[in-house]
Amino acid sequence: MKKVIKVLAWIVGIIVLLWAILMAVNYGFTTSLRKYIESFEPVNYQDADRITPTEENNPNYKVSFVTDKELKVMVLTDLHIGGGCWSHNKDMKTIYEVITMLQNAKPDFVILNGDNIFAVPGPVYNGGGTLNNKMVAKTVLSLFEHEQVYFTTVFGNHDTEVFDYYNRQAMANLYMDEQYKYCFFNQDFTDSDAAMPSITNQIIPIKSSNGEIRKLLLLLDSNAYVDKSIKAVLDWNYDTIHDAQVEWAEAAIKDISAQAGLSGGKYIDTYAFFHIPVGEYEMAYRELVNNNLKATTDTKYVSGVWDEKVDQELGGRIWFGGCSSNQDNPAGADKLFETLGPDGLNCLKGCFCGHDHVNNAVVEYKGVKLTYCNSIDNLAYTDVDKSGTQRGCTMLVLRRDGTDTMLQRNAYKDLGVSDSKFVDIYLDHYFYDGAIPQ
Numbered sequence: 001m002k003k004v005i006k007v008l009a010w011i012v013g014i015i016v017l018l019w020a021i022l023m024a025v026n027y028g029f030t031t032s033l034r035k036y037i038e039s040f041e042p043v044n045y046q047d048a049d050r051i052t053p054t055e056e057n058n059p060n061y062k063v064s065f066v067t068d069k070e071l072k073v074m075v076l077t078d079l080h081i082g083g084g085c086w087s088h089n090k091d092m093k094t095i096y097e098v099i100t101m102l103q104n105a106k107p108d109f110v111i112l113n114g115d116n117i118f119a120v121p122g123p124v125y126n127g128g129g130t131l132n133n134k135m136v137a138k139t140v141l142s143l144f145e146h147e148q149v150y151f152t153t154v155f156g157n158h159d160t161e162v163f164d165y166y167n168r169q170a171m172a173n174l175y176m177d178e179q180y181k182y183c184f185f186n187q188d189f190t191d192s193d194a195a196m197p198s199i200t201n202q203i204i205p206i207k208s209s210n211g212e213i214r215k216l217l218l219l220l221d222s223n224a225y226v227d228k229s230i231k232a233v234l235d236w237n238y239d240t241i242h243d244a245q246v247e248w249a250e251a252a253i254k255d256i257s258a259q260a261g262l263s264g265g266k267y268i269d270t271y272a273f274f275h276i277p278v279g280e281y282e283m284a285y286r287e288l289v290n291n292n293l294k295a296t297t298d299t300k301y302v303s304g305v306w307d308e309k310v311d312q313e314l315g316g317r318i319w320f321g322g323c324s325s326n327q328d329n330p331a332g333a334d335k336l337f338e339t340l341g342p343d344g345l346n347c348l349k350g351c352f353c354g355h356d357h358v359n360n361a362v363v364e365y366k367g368v369k370l371t372y373c374n375s376i377d378n379l380a381y382t383d384v385d386k387s388g389t390q391r392g393c394t395m396l397v398l399r400r401d402g403t404d405t406m407l408q409r410n411a412y413k414d415l416g417v418s419d420s421k422f423v424d425i426y427l428d429h430y431f432y433d434g435a436i437p438q
Contacts, residue, residue, distance in 0.1 A: 026084040026130040033083065033091055034142050040099050042148045043106055051108045053150060053184045054207075060252040061203040062186040063152075065108070068209050068400055073217070074107035075273065075394040077354030078375040080118040080158070082128020083136030087118070090378040090385050091128070093422040095143060097376060101393055101415045102149050109184075110149055111219070113354045114156025114275025116140045118379055119164050126380050133164040134174055141180050152185040154200040156275035156355060157224040158380075162233055168199040168224075188252075191244035198223055198245050203252055205268075206398055213260045215398055216268050218249055220336070222276035222321055222353075238276055240321035240334040250339050253347060267347035270340060271396065277353040277372070279330030280337045282318045284365040293437055304361035304372065304408065307390065307435035317436070319356055342366050350406065352394065357381055358431040360390045360408060374408050381431070388412045388425035 051071060053063045065071060076098065081091050102110070117136040120127030130136065137159070144151045153175060160168045175185040189201040198221035206215040223239035225232035257267040285306060287299045295301070308317035320326075322333030331337065340348040343366075350369040357380065359372040374392035378385035392411040398404050411417040412425060419425035 022085075022129065023132075026128070026132070027135070029085050029088045030083055030130075030135055030139060032088065033081075033095065033139050036092055037095055037099070037139075037143050037146050040147070041103075042146060043102050045106060045148070053109070056205075058256075060256050061188055061205060063184045064205040064207050066207045066209060067108075070400075071206060071398040072105070072107045073396040073398065074101070074105055074110045075113050075352050075373045075396065076101075076110055076376060077113035077275070077373045078115045078156070078357050078377040078380075079112070079140065080115055080377040080379045081136055081139060082118045082120075082122065082130070082379050083132075083139055084119075084122060084128030084130035086122030087128035087379050089422065093385060094376055094378050096421060097378075097391070097411050097417050098143065099147060100417045101409070101411055102147050104416045105393070105395065105409065107149065107395070110144070110151035111217070111273050111352075112140075112151060112153035113273055113352060113373055114154050114222070115158040115354065115377075116153060116156070118158050120158070120161055121163075126382065128379075131161075131164050132166075133160060133171065134166045137171060137174055141175070141183060144182050145180055148182060150182050150184055152183065152202060152204070152219065154219045154221055154273060154275055155224075156222070157238065160224060162225070162228050162230060168197070168221075172199045189245065189248045191242055191248075194242060194244065196223060196227065196239060198242055201245055201248065203249075203256070205256065208400060213256065213268055214400060214402075215404075216253065216256065216270040216347075218253075218270050218272045220245055220249070220272060220274040222274040222278075222355075235324060236319065237324045238319065238321050241274065241278065241336050243335055246335045246339050249336075250345065253340070253345060257347075267345045269349045269402075270347045271349055272336070272340070272351045274351070274353055276321045276355045277318055277370075278336055278351065279320045279322065279326060279333040280351075280365055280368075281353065281370050281372075282320045282323070282330040284363045284370060285318055285361075288363065289436065298366050300364040301437075302362040302364060302369070305359070305390070305430060305435040305437065306361050307358040307430045307432050308356045309432055317356070317359065337368070341368055349404075350396075352396070357384065358387070358390050358435075362406070362408070369406065371406060374410065384431060386423050386425060387431040388419055388427045389430050
């Protein structure tokens with residue numbers, strides 16, 4: 001028995017030692033990444049033209065943007081920074097691409113649309129090799145702090161994996177830390193009574209100098225998995241936007257619209273941002289594919305492709321919230337579109353999601369533009385770092401006269417990112433075979 005205990009003690013000791021060594025190594029690679037960030041110059045804004053967030057004392061929101069000029073919002077999704085020893089070169093590639101796009105586009109602010117990090121085991125899951133998601137998130141924060149670019153965020157499923165050290169609330173607290181002066185994330189709502197509370201819900205009004213609210217940007221936590229089990233992760237059993245979040249958003253939009261003097265069933269135009277697509281993305285996809293991409297009464301193809309792998313069991317290229325249990329009725333997985341869309345408040349003008357890294361299709365569905373944002377991910381999908389066709393950002397330009405525009409910007413073709421700095425990038429075909437449309 002003494003020998004058994006001794007052997008077990010040695011095994012535990014070796015595991016602890018290896019774990020400590022790995023932590024030290026990962027911290028060293030993290031330090032190297034942050035020094036790489038510091039090697040760049042900050043974005044060259046003209047101070048006189050800089051639009052900055054305004055602190056508010058409103059029960060529905062804490063921050064707004066006030067301007068009479070056009071406002072350029074950059075949406076970046078799925079950065080997937082691993083932050084460890086297994087992902088260092090690919091993380092450097094991501095940092096280079098993001099900073100280059102920021103310096104060339106000079107957005108007024110950025111919305112990170114989830115999966116900012118990928119703190120998962122490597123190389124088994126193509127992760128960085130660290131489970132310290134807070135350490136990796138600090139690298140993301142340091143990027144925007146150094147570049148002096150205002151930003152906010154929603155979380156994706158990978159920002160807080162079940163085996164990560166820190167939960168969703170702890171990560172939200174990090175983004176709200178006052179030391180990060182360029183991050184204006186604020187937790188305007190959380191359904192704290194839920195078994196899996198949503199965290200990153202925020203409303204950002206866009207105002208004119210006379211106080212008129214022109215637009216609302218609604219950030220919603222699309223949550224992660226249905227429970228905290230490893231099985232839910234391995235089965236890709238994604239959660240949905242909760243009813244309590246939709247009810248909060250509906251009440252807040254009604255209240256803000258009333259404060260703005262709107263009446264008679266009129267509500268302020270709203271753009272929604274979330275990581276995992278809602279079921280209407282799948283509904284529109286099915287309808288278009290069944291009609292050879294020709295417009296129908298409800299649906300119109302605009303641009304881009306669906307290029308995610310087809311999974312025969314789950315049946316599609318769109319991994320929408322609740323996809324494991326709502327294949328027969330994707331639109332019924334949550335109440336967002338029904339509540340804010342044309343059959344509800346009729347204020348929803350567009351939705352922006354990420355999650356499916358090589359989908360960047362844009363469609364109009366029942367008068368609402370559903371956009372897959374160009375993604376960044378160089379890590380999670382094998383060899384995705386060599387693919388350039390669907391990589392980049394999405395720009396939303398908001399104008400006072402209401403002529404808003406949305407542009408998909410390719411990192412290599414449009415925003416000055418080199419296609420040979422880290423690995424040779426191909427731009428002549430899609431990541432997987434069989435993208436729709438070809």
